[in-house]
Amino acid sequence: MADYKWPPMDKRRVMGKRIARLDGPMKSSGRAKYPSDMNRSDLLFGALLTSPHAHAKVTGIDLTAAKAIKGVTAIRVISGPGTEIQWAGTEVAAVSAVTEEIARDAVKAIKVTYEVLPHLVKEDNLAKVGARAKAAGEQVTGDPDKAFAEADAKTAGDYGIPVITHCCLEPHGSVVAWGKDKIDFWPSTQAVSTVGGDLAKMLELPATQVHVDCQYMGGGFGAKFPADRWGAEAARLSKESGGRPVKMFLDRATELTIAGVRPSHFAKIKVAGKKDGTITGWQSESWATGGIGGGGMAPLPYVFTNIPNRRMNHTQVSLNTGPARAWRAPNHPQASFLTCAAITDFADAIKMDPYEVFFKNAAVSARPETYRKQLAKAAELIDWKKKYTHGAQKTGTLRRGLGIGIATWGGAGHASKCKITIHPDGTVEVELGSQDIGTATRTCITQVAAETLGLPMSGVKVKLGDNSYPPSGPSGGSTTIGGVSSSTRKAAVNALEKLFEKVAPSLGVTPDQLEADDSRVVVKGNPAKAMSWKQACQKMGPTPISEMGENEPRTAAREGLNTQGASGIQMAEVEVDIETGVVRIIEVVAVQDCGLVVNPKTAESQVAGAMIMSVCSALMEERITDQTTGRVLNADMEFYKLAGLPDVGKLTVHMDITPEHDARGIIGLGEPCAIGGIAAIANAAANALGVRVPMVPLTPERVLAALANRRNA
Amino acid sequence: MSSSKEKPKDRQPKSAFSRRSWLQGAGVSGSVLTTGLLAEEAQAQTAANVMSGEVEITLDINGKKRSVKVEPRVTLLDALRNRLDMTGAKRVCDRGTCGACTVIVGGKVMYGCSVLAVDAVGKPIQTIEGLAPEGQLHPVSKAFVNHDAQQCGYCTPGFIMATKGFLDRNPNPTTEQIDKALSGNLCRCGTYMGMKAAVLEAAKEIKNG
Incomplete structure (x- = not known):
């Protein structure tokens, strides 16, 4: 069997180098065409009519006025009479028209009548959710009652993190043309190889009839896997408009209302332990929502999973709000915040430096040594x-x-x-039905292929974003880089073997004596005996060499190209103005292990990006619903706050690149770096104030309320 | 966050209306009208003010005259994207908050979603498409690539244009000035880490010509 293992760390010429992302020039010149930029000829514009009610039954729809508008090409009823709407923003009807303005006019002209039903859209107070609460059962390990009875110190705290949205800058949507024999589908997607099949299923067509093309996409963060109802409706509008392409992207309010959220998580947590900081007991009563289907369930206690005595109760709350979708590291940021806040409060109560308490209790984590090294490194970087x-x-x-x-x-x-x-002319194509969602996947694949084939980056043309290429998984859960790098490595090794078979006779050696290096095919140990890559390729005759490589998750760990298990520590320093309640970030430090790092430059960017997202979530992001109207009050970008350039402070990223991590192979990075930042910032504010602000985001109002509560206590 | 950008509400609009959200008329969704300001404006206007039908206008874009048919309510951004296939400027918030649609109109950095196409007649409009000829990169674009100040890239053209307009006004910026100048633009992937260095490098590059 061919030897696929990665070249030794010190021998790599392209992998591990700080190479600028290849599609950077296309993006920064405005030439990159995103799905929402696809202006096909004869393009029509789609628009959605959505429900203003959070819970209602549709009793009637009158399309007469809408149909009479000149320029309207098709109208579809999505939620017809009798349909029970379960959240505001639910799609009720869709229109296509020759201009976007006319499509919007037509949507407005559709008359819908509803029987309004009672709704619930808030879950911060569990006592008020009534029958919407569903207990998930109790988990007990050890003897928590005894642990708490015998503890030197006990703490109890209330903590909460609200629902947030993905707020992808390119909204969800697609351009789609239902032609005679096939559907051309340009979706903004994280799932090039599966989204076509998803659309075909919704339209009850063979999967072979959907062609997907997505070269660039403007952010997904876990929310852009399915073809979605609006994708299918855009296709049907296209069909009903004689196959003309329809562009339908959600407007911002709809994007923030129905296109995915991260579940909230609230908890009452009690911690018991010894005076020396050893935690002996944990009790949590938590609840969460992710919409009508209930909520996510954060893994508690997080990381410190082997606290010997634990009792956990969790309750799911069903709300009449837009449903949850995977959000970068599903459930982990919430779990990290809840756990690290409770542990920090325990440390404060026993007057110990939380650094020491984290360090000591790393003993009950799965990777004590890794966490301790990372804690020490992060502490050094932030001068703890x-x-x-x-x-x-x-x-x-x-x-x-x-x-x-x-x-x-x-x-x-x-x-x-x-x-x-x-x-035969020496050019190389690399094809995968994968996607670059802003993570530099295209660049990293090029690095792997170039490294393996002994070519410069410019010698390899990577093609992604098309479902006619060999399938790759969706980009979720930090699975892409390990998958595509491994399959690319194998394909390149396999192709090289075929090339060596053709070249070996000319050099008077056997194929296994050859290697590819510096744009040449060289006899191992005899660099003088070589031919240029171009000359070597001419030996193959007129037929190109084409080889496959596959990453199969069940066997990948054994092969060692990629593996799992990333650890990370983030530390934050903040400054709080106790008169105004404003929290300012001074610095956030991340120490992150992700095994073999293909491109440290873009990896650092991704970590820094996740730290900034944590700043958003810790200080400003919150979906605010209104129980009276059942609506999202801040479904816009003025009041759904994201951090700007001046808000993020100093960011220090330390990729834990070491021979021992490198030897583990490639591990995904997108999620692990998006977890610890919220906890770090919230704990830094608690340290600054000397009091816990129970709920993030740490708005001035909440900070001042926490200070007032302490004064009144 | 304060924005250094001039929004149309700060100027004297040619048309009778002050807020493009209302001008879009039918395009305003019900949930937007729940915010107090717009609801009041909505009441203040009467249906009789709303013009309809397309008019042909000529826009001066990147030094070229471009004819385009638009309804009066069409924003400059939508005219560029939907009618002229100039898709570098992106539509994200569509309400003058995020800066993804940043263009330079009459020498001023503006949000394309907050300018009506008919109001841009007679003023030179610069878009990202006009920054550099095909195959070449403007120094600002180049610096953003060098410092990896982009991920998904959807906000990037807006940041590039905001930076270009800023450096036109202030060729020797401090990092504090950069913070302020770019605070009217938002990125979701979180690409701010390399951005300050990119702007400083671009400033240097432009000076050295």
Whole structure:
């Protein structure tokens, strides 16, 4: 069997190098065509009519006025009379028209009558959700009652993190043309190889009839896997309009209302332990919602999974709100925040530096040594030991504090197939039905192929974003980089073997004596005996060499190209103005292991991006619903807040690139770095204030309320 | 967050209306009208003010005259994207918050979603498509690539144009000034880490010509 293992760390010429992303120039010149930029000839514009009610039955729809509008090509009823609407923003009807303005006019002209039903859209107070609560059962390990009875110290706290949205900048949607024999589908997607089949299923067509093309996409974060109802309706509008392409993307309000959320998570947590910081007991009563189907369930206690005595109760709450979708590291940021907050509060109560408590209790995690090394590194980078003081010792109006957040993730490679073609003229094509969702996948695949074939980056043409290429998994759960790198490595090794068979006779050696290096095919140990890549390729005759490579998740760990198990520590320093309640980020530090790092430059960008998303979630992001109207009140970008350039402070990213991590193979990165930041920032604010602000985001109102509660206590 | 951008509400609009959200008329969704300001404006206007039907206008885009038929309510952004196939400017918030649609109109950095196409007549309009000829990169674009100040890239053209307009006004910026100048643009992937260095590098590159 061919030897697929990665070249030794010190021998790599392309992998591991800080190479600028290849599609950067296309993106930064505005030339990159995203699905929402696809202006096909004869293009029509689609628009959706959505329900203003959170819970209602549709009793009637009158299309007369809409149909009479000139320029309207088709109208479809999605939720007809009798349909029970379960959240505001549910799709009721769709229109296509020759201009976007006319499509919107037509949507407005559709008259819908509803029988309004009672709704529930808030879950922050569990006592008020009534029959919408569904207990998930109790989990008990050890003897928590005894542990709490015998503990030196016990703490109890309330913590909460609200529902947030994905807020992808390119909204969900697609351009779709239902032609005679096939459907051309340009979706903004994270799932090039599966989204076509999904659309075909919704339209009851053979999967072979859907061609997917998505070269660029403007952000997904876990929300863009399915073809979605609006995708299928755009296709049907196209069919009813004689096959003309229809562009239908959600407007911002709809995007923020129905296109996916991260579930909330609330918990009452009690921690028991010894004076030396050893945690002996954990009790949590938690609840969460992710919409009508209930909520996610954060894995508690997080990372410190082997606290010996534990009792966990979780309750799912069903709300009349848009449903949850995977959101970067599903359930983990919430779990990290809840756990690290409770542990920090325990440390504060026993007057210990939380760094010491985290360090000590790493013993009950799955990877004590890794976490301890990372804690030490992060502390060094943020200068923890010099800067840390207990919250009770802070004075003045502007108070600084430090906090820790912790992360764990799997990140093994998904199923992926890659086809590499070496042409007789020496050019190389690499094809995968994968996608680059902004993670530099295209660049990393090029690096792997170039490394393996001994070529420069410019010698390899990587093609993605088309479902006619060999299938690769969706980009979710940090599975892409391991999957596509492994399949590309194997395809390249296989193709090279075929090339060596053709070349060996000319060099008077056997194929196994050859290697590819520096755009040449060389006899191992005899660099003088070689021919250029171009000359070598001419030996293959007129037929290109084309070989496949496959990453099969069940056997991948054994092969060692990719594996799972990433750890990370983030630390934050914040400054809080105790008069205004404003929290300002001074610095966030991330120490992140992700095994073999293909491109440190883009990896660091991804980690920094996740840290910024954590700043958003810790300080400003919250979907706010209104129980009176059942609507999302801030379904826009003015009041659904994201951080801007001045809001993020100093960001320090330390990729834990070491021979021992490298030897584990490639591990995904997108999720693990998106977990610990919220906890780090929230804990830093608690340290600065000397009091816990129970709920993130840490708005001035909440900060001031926490300070007032302490004064009143 | 304060924005250094001039929004149309700060200028004297040619048309009778002050907010493009209302001008789009039928395009305003019910949930937007729940915000107080728009609801009041909506009441203040009467249906009789709303013009309809397309008019042909000529826009001066990147030094070229482009004829386009638009209804009066069509924004400059939608005219560019939907009618002229100039899709570098992106539609994200569509309400003058995120800056993904940033263009330079009459030398001023503006949100394309907050300018009516008919109001842009007679003013030179610069879009990202006009920054550099095909196959070449403007120094700002190049610096964003070098410092990896982009991920999915959907916000990037807006940031590039905001930076271009800023450096036109202030060729020697401090990092604090960069923070302020770009605070009217938002990125979801979180690409701010390399951005300040990119702007400083671009400034240097432009000066060295």
